[in-house]
Amino acid sequence: MRALVIGEVNASGMKPTSASLVSAALKAAGSVDLLLLGQAPKAQEAAKVLSGVEKVFVNPDSGENILTESLSKAVVALVKEQGYSHVFFEASSMGKSVMPRVAALLDVAPLSDVTAVLDAQTYVRPIFAGSIDVTLKDEEPVVVASVRATAFDPCGNDGNAEIVVNKPFPETMKTRKVSFEAVKTDRPALQSARIVVAGGRGLEDEEGFKKLAQLADRLGAAIGATRAVVDMGLCPNDWQVGQTGKIIAPDLYIAIGISGAMQHIAGIKDAKVVVAINNDPEAAIFEVADYGLVMDAKAGIEALLKELSN
Ligand SMILES: Cc1cc2nc3c(=O)[nH]c(=O)nc-3n(C[C@H](O)[C@H](O)[C@H](O)COP(=O)(O)OP(=O)(O)OC[C@H]3O[C@@H](n4cnc5c(N)ncnc54)[C@H](O)[C@@H]3O)c2cc1C
Structure with missing residues (x-):
């Protein structure tokens, strides 16, 4: 079993939640690689040392220029090329947008908001606004899931992954980026604030x-x-x-x-x-x-x- 984790970056580097996604992926698969989205200071260095990660795919495109449509196609191409059994996204705005597209392109059912991984096919996720936790089996050939990073402890930092430069993301015919406005704030990010x-x-x-x-x-x-x-x-x-x-x-x-x-x-x-x-x-x-x-x-x-x- 091989898992691909999609690691997001923000203005200050790799999002710390990527380490929690790696922990979740290690519970499902024996081997974990990470696709780092975009450029950010020290993001590659932070990804390289994530414990248990074997390869970090980096991309020439900068994060803010990555379109959902082209990212979905790039992930699917990587899954087919490398033969991954699992693809884990963060249950973030980006993950919620790309994860179902990847599942559709692979013709598998998506699995959202995973809060526990029991084994390669068995997952826990909340339903009815979190009132009930349901345990379910995902028997698709590729498990395509979004994961709640807050439900998993981050992995360690004693890894030494190989850095692999990925192909540029494919052009999309119907969508183009017009502008990008990052929210600037000195306050900590809501999802990782103590x-x-x-x-x-x-x-x-x-x-x-x-x-x-x-x-x-x-x-x-x-x-x-x-x-x-x-x-x-x-x-x-x-x-x-x-x-x-x-x-x-x-x-x-x-x-x-x-x-x-x-x-x-x-x-x-x-x-x-x-x-x-x-x-x-x-x-x-x-x-x-x-x-x-x-x-x-x-x-x-x-x-x-x-x-x-x-
Ligand atoms: C499908 C769906 C999804 C939703 N998703 C979300 C979601 O993601 N997040 C979310 O937050 N809501 C969500 N909601 C809305 C949710 O149901 C509530 O309406 C909302 O959370 C209420 O917000 P509130 O507590 O600010 O307002 P209110 O329910 O109006 O509560 C205001 C509170 O302030 C108190 N209060 C009033 N005056 C004072 C005062 N002077 N000093 C101190 N206390 C005072 C009152 O006693 C009251 O308890 C969703 C609803 C639906 C139907």
Whole structure:
């Protein structure tokens, strides 16, 4: 059995989640290679030392120029050429877009949101917004899956993979990149941040979110949000946490003015410590919180900021 892991990069290098994907792949296959997407500082060096990885395929194209359609074709070509039995993507925006296309081109059923690998064919994934975990067998000739990186510990860093320069990605006839705008922020990335402070409708307005940003910056935290406030236009949609947003597993999650709807909770199930501030003592968020403050959201942030400045 041979697995191909698709490793994403961001502005600062290889995404740390790639190491978790390698851990998942090693549970399914005896041999693991990695296709590194795009160029980033030190990404190749970081990929080369991932424990258990035999080959790292690097690409002449830069990450921001890679189109979903051409990437799908390139992955399929590599799978056919190398005879992989498994292809693992991260359950990220990119993975969610490319993984089903690769499965369709290989004529196999895709497997999404894997949270545990029991053996080469047996996987666990959540259904019904995370209320139930289902164990299933994937008997396709190639297992094409997206993996929740937060569910796996990263592999070690004592490997020495061979670096192989891959062919340029194929041109696509119907799609071309017009522009690319990277979101620039000094805050940690939401999916890998150790601390996340998140706001919901209880923060009420822009002023509430300004206060939330102050708290995030004071704690070195990323900012998350509910779908309700994203829909209200109070924050960008890449802050959304939950079933249809990002799935996160920070050490500390501070939920402020958030009711705790099941679709939101689906995104924070693996958070280690949950703190909630809400003025309704009956709010569902208190059922999953380790610590709760029944008080006004903005006043709660002020109190925390005061405490942190002492
Ligand atoms: C298919 C589907 C997918 C969805 N996916 C997602 C998803 O990915 N992520 C997501 O978040 N939601 C998602 N939702 C929406 C979800 O069901 C909830 O509507 C949403 O999470 C509620 O957001 P909220 O907690 O900000 O707002 P509300 O539910 O309105 O809660 C606001 C909370 O703030 C409290 N509050 C009000 N005023 C104050 C105050 N002054 N001080 C303190 N507390 C106050 C209230 O007591 C209340 O508990 C989805 C829904 C559907 C149907």
